[in-house]
Amino acid sequence: MRAAEQAVIASGVPEYDLMERAGAAAAEIVWRAGGSRDVLVLCGPGNNGGDGFVIARILRAKGVPVRVAALGESRTASSLRARAAWAGPVEPLQDAQPAGQLVDALFGTGLTRGLDPQAATELGRLVDLASHSYAIDLPSGVETDSGALLSPVPRFGVGIALGAWKPAHLLYPAAGRMERLQCAEIGVAAPSDVGRLAPPSLHPPAGDEHKYSRGLVAVVGGEMAGASLLASHAAARSGAGMVRRMAAAMETGGPDAIVTIGAQTAAEVERALDDRRLAAVLAGPGLGRDDRARERLNIVLQSGHPLVLDADALNILSEGGAGPLPAGAILTPHEAEFTRLFGDRSGSKIDRALEAARRSRCIVVYKGADTVIAAPDGRARIASHASSWLSTAGTGDVLAGLVAGRLAVTRDALRAACEAVWLHGEAARRAGAAFIADDLIERLPGAIARRL
Ligand SMILES: NC(=O)C1=CN([C@@H]2O[C@H](COP(=O)(O)OP(=O)(O)OC[C@H]3O[C@@H](n4cnc5c(N)ncnc54)[C@H](O)[C@@H]3O)[C@@H](O)[C@H]2O)[C@H](O)CC1
């Protein structure tokens, strides 16, 4: 973002123009949401504070009762100019009285350390006493590139990103301090390989498709039948043409549309995978971690098919019980599985996911409240603000099945992972509250229909 800003400035746009654009765009969002309800703008010493003075001036010109409280003197040319253009009084932050709407323009991308305790306390008090609160660019106190909290950060109603999303808009804990996100256009394009996961464009099957051309998925089960059945069921409702479940023991259950075959021995798994029509093979959910599971996983890894590896398959790989990991697979670890597989490294969740993808030459779906999908070529998509109700048993099995299904449909690993993560989140939004993993599967066709 800094580089993009500098490029625009180098092209002849004065920095102050960017501040005016940012302030005007943010003021518009506040005006549309809060009308003429009274506003208190907190202005910091840098350009974030400068944005705040512009916002205050514009809202006041619209007749909104606006007060400004500042944290110290303005230290940049642009913020001094914005402050001079604000005709009203500026009170010290510690004396500020609460208002119906609170605009936080203390710090943005220039925060270098946590707020001093008194300022953090004041900010928290004023946000909590406001009925509407807005964080300009970022909530003050968050670390821009990692989403870490450098000092206590209150929960804002709206995070108004200026020009482009920053990692802290999408990575927890910072992402959890903004209920809603809005990105204000200010004419600065920051093209990046890393972006926010967007709703996918999906397509119905062409008229001449058949179940194999639409994509045949195999799910290799193990000792826990339920998990591989959830994954198979999700794959079946993902848009794929057909799902074949290789059960370790003769089990019944699940929709008749899923073809369950008994594959107790590794040899039987090998024979069942010897089918060049297979477009995706999933192993992991319910696989188990004993010798038989390791043997089954090795058959899968050597099968030559496009792979999705989840849960126990990842744990067996971490223990060195199978391998090598074929390039181009899709891995879907949660936090603990990721750390076991790739180690406990430093850097933001985005950096760690990209490093893991590069090292493994696989697509890594690093799950969590914020899910980062990273590719070996440096591209990454971040999905955050998923329903917190997803923290229930089996939703990971559903996602793994969904990834395999979309891989069978698209034959494109990064695209399949992105579509699956989005559909998984959308199914949860549709399921509402207190749902179980099975409920997500029922809502997949509706989620897909919405994106056709
Ligand atoms: N395209 C855009 O994104 C635009 C962004 N703008 C705004 O500019 C800020 C970034 O401005 P900058 O001056 O670099 O940083 P900050 O205003 O966030 O603050 C830096 C300022 O504060 C001092 N400081 C840092 N940490 C602390 C602390 N804990 N306590 C006290 N003081 C601290 C530091 O020394 C600096 O003096 C961006 O977020 C946008 O809001 C442009 O205005 C428009 C285009």
Ligand SMILES: [K+]
């Ligand atoms: K801010």
